[in-house]
Amino acid sequence: MARPVRIAPSILSADFAKLGEEVRAIDAAGADWIHIDVMDGHFVPNLTIGPGVVKALRPHTDKPFDVHLMISPVDAFLDGFAEAGADTITVHPEAGPHVHRTIQHIKSLGKRAGVSLNPGTPVDALDNLLDDLDLILVMSVNPGFGGQSFIDSQLRKIEAVRARIDETGKAIDLEVDGGIDPDTAPRAIAAGADALVAGTATFRGGPDHYATNIAALRGQ
Numbered sequence: 001m002a003r004p005v006r007i008a009p010s011i012l013s014a015d016f017a018k019l020g021e022e023v024r025a026i027d028a029a030g031a032d033w034i035h036i037d038v039m040d041g042h043f044v045p046n047l048t049i050g051p052g053v054v055k056a057l058r059p060h061t062d063k064p065f066d067v068h069l070m071i072s073p074v075d076a077f078l079d080g081f082a083e084a085g086a087d088t089i090t091v092h093p094e095a096g097p098h099v100h101r102t103i104q105h106i107k108s109l110g111k112r113a114g115v116s117l118n119p120g121t122p123v124d125a126l127d128n129l130l131d132d133l134d135l136i137l138v139m140s141v142n143p144g145f146g147g148q149s150f151i152d153s154q155l156r157k158i159e160a161v162r163a164r165i166d167e168t169g170k171a172i173d174l175e176v177d178g179g180i181d182p183d184t185a186p187r188a189i190a191a192g193a194d195a196l197v198a199g200t201a202t203f204r205g206g207p208d209h210y211a212t213n214i215a216a217l218r219g220q
Contacts, residue, residue, distance in 0.1 A: 004194065005189055006195040007195075007217050008031065008195060010177070011037075013147075019056075022207075024060050027060075030210075031063060033087075033195070038068065038071060044144040050080075058085035065086050065088070068116060069081065069089060070144070074091050078106055078109065093115060099115065103133065112134035115137070117157065119140070131170075134172060135174075136172060136173070138193070139154070141179050147200050149179045154176075155187060158174065158176060161192065162193075175194075180198040180217065202217070
């Protein structure tokens with residue numbers, strides 16, 4: 001049976017001068033989740049937003065906030081993003097000394113816990129973590145900037161992660177982020193993804209095009 005595919009527009013590609021309006025627009029256009037990329041200029045070569053912006057956006061939509069923390073060390077920021085309104089908090093195995101403890105902390109805050117694998121991070125990084133995860137995010141670009149091209153070698157990783165998830169029998173979301181557009185989306189889905197992050201492909205053309213852009217990612 002085909003898995004429903006969730007679309008999570010990344011606000012990294014939105015108009016930052018009117019983020020609240022942009023979030024309302026993608027909600028109305030059919031987004032399933034709102035993907036929020038948090039970058040610290042240290043773990044990745046870019047600097048974006050903190051918990052204050054997440055908190056300010058929370059009243060603008062009831063859709064789940066899918067918060068991807070590309071920051072290191074990450075543990076000190078978990079409470080702040082949870083309190084700001086994150087629903088899922090995703091971290092990198094490399095972003096703290098004890099990723100299992102980090103995941104336990106996220107769960108203790110009542111939030112869904114995710115782990116993200118960079119293109120160079122092996123699938124084995126999931127060993128001993130799967131029982132506690134709600135989401136696995138496969139990066140199909142090196143994190144830091146929007147608008148990059150999809151790295152084809154990550155399709156094999158998506159397939160490998162899907163096999164790991166299916167072995168557990170658990171309802172763990174398999175999300176893919178990086179270079180997702182109407183051409184790469186069906187390839188990621190065929191490899192096993194059931195959630196897609198798209199920034200450039202969602203926000204291209206302005207609010208009048210958001211619904212069409214999201215539908216195109218679903219293959220509609």
